[in-house]
Amino acid sequence: MPGTPRLGRRAFLGALGGGAAALLAPQRRRLESLLPFGGETPSASAAVPFRARLPIPEELTDSEIRIPIREAEQQILPGRKTKLWTYGGSFPGPTVRRPAGERTEVTFHHELPARVGELSVHLHGGHNRTQFDGQPGGLTKSQPLSYYCHIPRGLSPRESGNDLLLEPGARKTYVYDLMEDGRPERSAFQWYHDHRLDRTSPRSWHGLAGMWIVDDEFDASLPLPRGERDIPLMISERSFDRHNQLTNPFEDHLRPPADGIVGQSVLVNGAFMPHHHVGARRYRLRLLNVSPFRSYNVHLSNGAPMVQIATDSGLMPMPVRRNEILLGPAERAEVIVDFAGARGETVELRSSKLHVGRNVTGSRTYAGALMQFRVGSERLADRTRVPRKLRALPDWTRKAKRKPDHRWEITIGGLFKTVWQINGRTFNPAHSDAFPRLGSTVTWEVHNRTNVAHVMHLHHTDWYLLSRDGRRPPPWEDCLKDTFFVYPGERILLAGHFSDYAGKFVIHCHMLDHEDHGLMSQFQVLPAKA
Incomplete structure (x- = not known):
């Protein structure tokens, strides 16, 4: 990947004149630290951080x-x-x-x-x-x-x-x-x-x-921010050529274990480093990472805390105060941010390189700004608050066994052509590896035997993380989710309850090139026993 992100200066500072350029030297260095570009293209380097408005999809x-x-x-x-x-x-x-x-x-x-x-x-x-x-x-x-x-x-x-x-x-x-x-x-x-x-x-x-x-x-009965104060944010990244068209990184035919595609430009709701006007009160931000490989360690530039209230599978049992949140591909986190302490200021949503997880290949994060919030200067009344308790876990989570019914083992195989594997196989739509029954609660172990972190997603139902290498999960993972980091050598224990629908469903890595390159398997949910 290209090295230090740079801002194309000539178009931006040249038009200001030499004196202004000298006065703006510190700001110029700050802008350079914001931008996610590596190799510059004329159009990409002309993009100015925080100029575009945040699009809100229909x-x-x-x-x-x-x-x-x-x-x-x-x-x-x-x-x-x-x-x-x-x-x-x-x-x-x-x-x-x-x-x-x-x-x-x-x-x-x-x-x-x-x-x-x-x-x-x-x-x-x-x-x-x-x-x-x-x-x-x-x-x-x-x-x-x-x-x-x-x-x-x-x-x-x-x-x-x-x-x-x-x-x-x-x-x-x-x-x-x-x-x-x-x-x-x-x-x-x-x-x-x-x-x-x-x-x-x-x-x-x-x-x-x-x-x-x-x-x-x-959810509607809780005193949480709603309406225009409930903002979904899809974080992604892409690379563009000099005509502003998407590059084709798949031409490089990257092979496991070096098959993680990373874009040069980070987008939020499809816009490059946008801004959004907010009032000096609480907002609900719904964060979603749809990047193909890269993770984000999300935090606020002014050091203000975020109160996490939900994950992939909705409301948590209790809110958790967070200074930073690691989001792997496909993971979601919903947070309450109070902008009352930043009246008349700007606050950036940023990602930093270091995070509380293991900083290994597959979990290394983007470093730089994602978007900017422009906080109004008016004092505003705010009747919203974050309750001490949110949604209780379902009963089946308390009855889940701590001994796995089935194991999913992630490896890398092949000689002349390397592939990702689960239980010694690449994906085959005619093969299922586990056969849970409707009405059952199962415990599965996922073991990563590679030197790359993976983000595993299981279909059909929500899952409860029982342990990581035998240790109890942190508070922000003590809840239902559908997508989980699994670090090199790590074993995670998950419980899930199968209801309503029989048939075939998949388990796969949501680092999308890993999925496409074999890291997907299948289970078949059988009807309940008579």
């Missing part, structure tokens, strides 16, 4: 929703617009916001060029039926080979999951009940993205991602 709230998947152009950097693949014509796509327990039907229309091939939409964090969970599928006419996964030939469409894919020009309606174990799902901050075999990373890179919020009565 909210879709109807029970029947239509979202075209199509090419679109979007203003990200100064100059030419960037061509993207999008949900609904923007990146991020529209935010779907629905009440828990109310059936929601989303029809996606594949309007991208035929060369893109089949798509598969996954609602990440949702409790979904297998046919609406975004199955990766197998080999098809448009995708006859898998370079990293061993996919048997001759599988039927049902065996491979190809019967569930969204073909070019076609429409598919995904049905989300938003129910779990006979009652409405818990409120949560989720997101949707493409999940096709071998191609999840390039599809995400091109722009196929959108946010999804599930609301419920319990």
Whole structure:
């Protein structure tokens, strides 16, 4: 990767004149420290931090929703617009916001060029039926080979999951009940993205991602900030050429274990280092990392604390005061920030290199600014507060065994062509490695036997972290989640309860190149015993 981030000075300072440039030398050095660019391109280096306004994606709230998947152009950097693949014509796509327990039907229309091939939409964090969970599928006419996964030939469409894919020009309606174990799902901050075999990373890179919020009565009863003070923030990163178009990092054919793609420009809600006006009161920030590989160690530039109230799977049992929060790919954290102490000032949301986890390959973080909040100078009344207690854990978490029913072992294999593996295999849509039954609560161990950190995501249900290498998790992980860091050599113990839906579901690394390069397996939920 390129070295120290730099700001292109000539266009920015040259127009100010020599005297002004000299006076602004300290500010210039500060701007250089903010920017995420490595190798400069003329358009990218002309971007000024905090000039763009933070985009807030359109909210879709109807029970029947239509979202075209199509090419679109979007203003990200100064100059030419960037061509993207999008949900609904923007990146991020529209935010779907629905009440828990109310059936929601989303029809996606594949309007991208035929060369893109089949798509598969996954609602990440949702409790979904297998046919609406975004199955990766197998080999098809448009995708006859898998370079990293061993996919048997001759599988039927049902065996491979190809019967569930969204073909070019076609429409598919995904049905989300938003129910779990006979009652409405818990409120949560989720997101949707493409999940096709071998191609999840390039599809995400091109722009196929959108946010999804599930609301419920319990969350609504709490005295938390709402409306315009409830802000979803999708953090991502991309690299651009001198014409403001996305580069193609996949041409380099990076192989395990050096297959983590990192962008040069960090974006928030699809904008380069934007700003947002806030009042001097509390706000709820919903943080989501959709970068393909990089993590962020999020904190506020003025040192103010963030009170974390929720994770991937919604509200925590109790709030946790945090000075920094490590977010791996696909992880979410919801925090309450009180801007009352920064009236008339600016506060940056930043990421730092050092964090409380192990700073190893796979968990090293971006260092620099993400966006800026401009706090109004007016004193404002604020009736919101953070309750001492939030949502209690479900009963099954207290009954979970501490001895694993099944183990998932992450390794690296291959001689001339290295691949990631789970239990000695790459992904095969016809193979399942575990067979839990509906109504059961299982305990699974995930063991990382590689020298790279991974971020493991399990479909179907929410999971409870019992231990890390035999030790109790920290307070911010003593809750339900769906995505977990697993460091080199580490063993984590997870408990999950299976309800409602039988069928095949996947477990995989959400460092997307790792997933595409074999680090995905499958379990099959069986009907309950009679």
